Amino acid sequence: MSVTAPLGFRAAGVSAGLKPNGARDVAAVINDGPSRSAAAVFTRNRVKAAPVLWSEQVAEGGRVRAAILNSGGANACTGPPGFQDTHTTAERAGAALDDSPGEVLVCSTGLIGERLAMPELLAGVDSAVATAARDGGLDAADAIRTTDSVAKIAFRRGTADGFGYTVGGMAKGAGMLAPSLATMLSVVTTDADLTPEQCDRVLRAATHRTFERVDSDGCLSTNDTVALMASGASGVTPDEEELTALLTEVCADLTRQLVADAEGASKSVAIEVVGAANEDDAVTVARTVARNALFKCAIYGQDPNWGRVLAAVGTTDATFQPDELNVAINGVWVCRRGAVGDDRSKVDLGPREVTVTVDLSAGSAAATVWTTDLTVEYVHENSAYST
Amino acid sequence: MSVTAPLGFRAAGVSAGLKPNGARDVAAVINDGPSRSAAAVFTRNRVKAAPVLWSEQVAEGGRVRAAILNSGGANACTGPPGFQDTHTTAERAGAALDDSPGEVLVCSTGLIGERLAMPELLAGVDSAVATAARDGGLDAADAIRTTDSVAKIAFRRGTADGFGYTVGGMAKGAGMLAPSLATMLSVVTTDADLTPEQCDRVLRAATHRTFERVDSDGCLSTNDTVALMASGASGVTPDEEELTALLTEVCADLTRQLVADAEGASKSVAIEVVGAANEDDAVTVARTVARNALFKCAIYGQDPNWGRVLAAVGTTDATFQPDELNVAINGVWVCRRGAVGDDRSKVDLGPREVTVTVDLSAGSAAATVWTTDLTVEYVHENSAYST
Structure with a gap:
């Protein structure tokens, strides 16, 4: 189920050829609304990958139509050309969705210091957007794996005044668990109807005691990103405290999966x-x-x-x-x-x-x-x- | 040569039975004067071993007659009984020297959380004081080894107005290289004629850019101690800048030896x-x-x-x-x-x-x-x- 558990979301994970072994490496998570409120938190590392620099600007707008994520390359320490690559990726997704590239989050994970294979990535964006579907959540979670041995997904159902809403999410290898691969990436979705400000508050509250309290080797990645996208498709605006608790549960669940699958760990x-x-x-x-x-x-x-x-x-x-x-x-x-x-x-x-x-x-x-x-x-x- | 390179110092390293393998494990460095100015710097860890708590008080007095050092046990996290053991050690050395226990530094290194074998240690103190000699510097350096594969010693000659003076020193496994064995211990001696205030200034200046800039695994020991003892036996009061440079060279030499012999390191x-x-x-x-x-x-x-x-x-x-x-x-x-x-x-x-x-x-x-x-x-x- 993952990110497509809530109503209003489509997702896909495709193989674009960024990973040498031909495994899935490009994911799309698309919010079909009616709302597209969103928020994100990012690495505190001052050496930020190009997709982080881009997505910080997108998140400031409080609206996200889609997130494009790739494994097979972190696009970190790649200078202005690397930033241009991220920009081009967002524009390609915007064109495929006939929507604004300024509302497309981009996340990358893999080796630091190497440019992405752009023709492959852009073809992958087209393919992911074209094939994104209500049942694509697991493929998307699979496509963002680097050394993760399994895909990490979670979801919870909430109720507000008798009406249901859902929170779903996916994540990959905690940055601090495998940071030079760079990155802990996570996308969490909900069909609750929220303002961008609510998204920001509940996401910060939930990550503060979950993702931010995983520390495997003290190393802070250049690419860490956790995004929350809200479609409003359930028509429900839940009590914020209840939503925070639910979102925290989903993040805690993903956090436990990250630690349990940490590179080289035996405990x-x-x-x-x-x-x-x-x-x-x-x-x-x-x-x-x-x-x-x-x-x-x-x-x-x-x-x-x-x-x-x-x-x-x-x-x-x-x-x-x-x-x-x-x-x-x-x-x-x-x-x-x-x-x-x-x-x-x-x-x-x-x-x-x-x-x-x-x-x-x-x-x-x-x-x-x-x-x-x-x-x-x-x-x-x-x-x-x-x- | 080590700590006995300068005039006015005797030293010894004896086997007291603290180490299971029968190797040397108790050292004494004795200053026969005419002066006994001294200073010391200690670990910044707030969990301090008993000998650090004791030696901090001794160093405040600015006068040190002797340093007693043992391997085979750190006497850290041993509570009030452990502090009493250190006190007893200083009193035994004071008695053997017919001098004040309040001017006896004590340093320990080995496992944390275990009491020392006191009858063995006290007999070792007697033996080390009794056998301390002008040629005992290398034995003393040998006795403070834990996982150090070799003894670490250094000395340099200085001149002031045509008259010579000497700085010598010994050290063992940098605390941060093998901190649970606890400890980087070092005793540096000189026959220059210095005030306690001068000792403090030159020691802090020298350790600031040497011992304090070794960092093998980020772990700060409970026992780190670097002491400077000045006998004044050369009759020379050198220019403080020159002395600082000489002392820094000796400390840098010991520092390099610590890194070169770090536990498990290949680089x-x-x-x-x-x-x-x-x-x-x-x-x-x-x-x-x-x-x-x-x-x-x-x-x-x-x-x-x-x-x-x-x-x-x-x-x-x-x-x-x-x-x-x-x-x-x-x-x-x-x-x-x-x-x-x-x-x-x-x-x-x-x-x-x-x-x-x-x-x-x-x-x-x-x-x-x-x-x-x-x-x-x-x-x-x-x-x-x-x-």
């Missing part, structure tokens, strides 16, 4: 920080632990090495006293009051799912960041990718 | 940032690239992947324009103006020494950070260490 690790003075402190501490190479190696080695957790926490400026820190690994409090706690041999690090809980003993705020372990396979895949 | 990488608006920007950018997991994997794979360098630079708040960035790898400008530059196949990443130059095109400041690649061996060693 899905939730870093749960509790007892924080405020949520910012909790996120800072969780992210710092999630990025600590030694901690991540220890998890790979199934070693409940709480000393490495403490050493990571100690590098932050969060509010805490070192001798009041507690750490649990998979529920066993191996560190109490900054020193040895319960018997570490009780910790079972066999399963793929790992939870590390850090209690800062400084308040009542909490946050979770999702990460992976640092494995021999990660190093292999990322040392051999472009050569 | 010694200098990240050289030029064209920065100021030195802080240059250091920030260099450190951010040095910590980027994907970049480090690429160097391991001998892949001149400049896109990963740009993606890392883009995450900083340094002054630069993305389309004015230039990147050279081993002298080949593979990225010019934020896009493809010279042919990347010209880059030879075969040798161990690698230089990555980032030109921010924003000013005339520069800085270098030394790091290593991210290797399969690093993951192996750090996933299996404590189990």
